[in-house]
Amino acid sequence: MSSTALFDEPGPRARRRIRVATVLGALAAIALAALAVRQFAANGQLEAARWQPYATWPMWRYLLDGLWSTALAAVVTAALAMAAGIMLALGRLSHRRWVRLPAAAYVEVVRTIPALLLVYVVLFALPRYGLDLPLFWKLVVPLAVSNAAAFAEIFRAGILSVERGQTEAGLAVGLTRFQTMRLVVLPQAARRVLPSIVSQSVGLLKDTSLGFVVSYAELLYSGKVLAAYNGLLIQTYLVVALIYLLVNLSLSKLARTLEARQRLAVPKRRLARA
């Protein structure tokens, strides 16, 4: 970690100060936790009866069903958004202006429109024009529309990061532009952007919580239904938050691992070339 640039190897006085700060920091954290527990206890939210339901399988099964729906929505959205993202990225890099401009306009405009507004459009505006999608698609379509722009930027950066010599070599051996892109540039770009794609997928998974608005039974909406049924508001939402946290933490970890692997791989290639 380069944060070591900010302090030297501690001497005796600095070590004492660090020990004091350690104790104080730990005490502050414990005090905060104690305060939270006290608030729970003072309002009777700590009673075993209010947590016991989450030690039983039916409650968990209901929430895990919600998680399954979240995963389904996230995977379908990601597939659609990535496909559209690649098309948009290629469009933005096209040498034909009538392809380039609309693609650029789409990306720039959609990036500045909140996903919730798009959800409202699909929920309340499209049915007026006779397009009443099933519940699942009411969540997936707006999310795919908004994430496509993000994926497009990721792919564009990836394609631009591939050395020009690769394209030139592809053209030199007689491939068409399209073939060069498909066989030479895209496979390399896809590898390089893999970490960004995984971390964008975390954002996408977080976006699926908009199912709460659509009333599509994903994890957060399942939590809402469950809380309305058993009246355990804070407990239910805490459990839901915990599930989201665990899933996303593992995805983020995956992104970091991929990135670390690439950082190892890239310099080696450079060295080989030099």
Place this chain on the structure above:
Amino acid sequence: MSVLFDHLPELWRGLIVTLQLTAASFAGAAVLAVLVTALRVSPVRVLRAIGTAYVEAFQNLPLLVLLVLAVFGLPEIGIQAGLLTTAIVVIAVYEAAYLAEALRSGVNAVSKGQGEAARAIGLTFSQSLRHVILPQALRTVVQPIGNIFIATAMNTSLAAAVGVVDLTAAANRVNLTEAQPIPIFVGAGLAYALIAACAGFVTGRLERRLVILR
């Protein structure tokens, strides 16, 4: 088109709420983020762990889950504030994680000699952070901070899902009474795009003024 003008007062009020949410939560996030960054680069392991845990937790929780938890869950343990205040605090806490991450990458970009020089002339850790490291770190991350500001403006729309009447909610309400979705939603979308464009313009100018070329 006339729908927009007929309902201008409501939409205007919604826009003001959106701007309030954005400005207040971004300001709060900035203060929190500097604190969290200081924790993350401090020589004390416990403090570093607290800072990292903060960033990891809030980057991996959906904002809507946090909003729902704060608005419907926290009153159960006797913590209750106004709806707008709650939304501002939650968005600030959430965005602070992203800002802190951006700031930390800025701190990492400051060359090592700067920190060493600061210590050599006898500055303490917090002094060297305040006078030497952070001012330079901030300058290198103007663009990412601008992007986080835009993301904050977009994310404030989630407050509509828990009952704050911001621009998104106002547009939705007007549409429910008037049933003319196209002008209303396009108008609201344009307003958001305008906010983002302004932010982009300002960060572009700032970037040119402040950037340190190395």
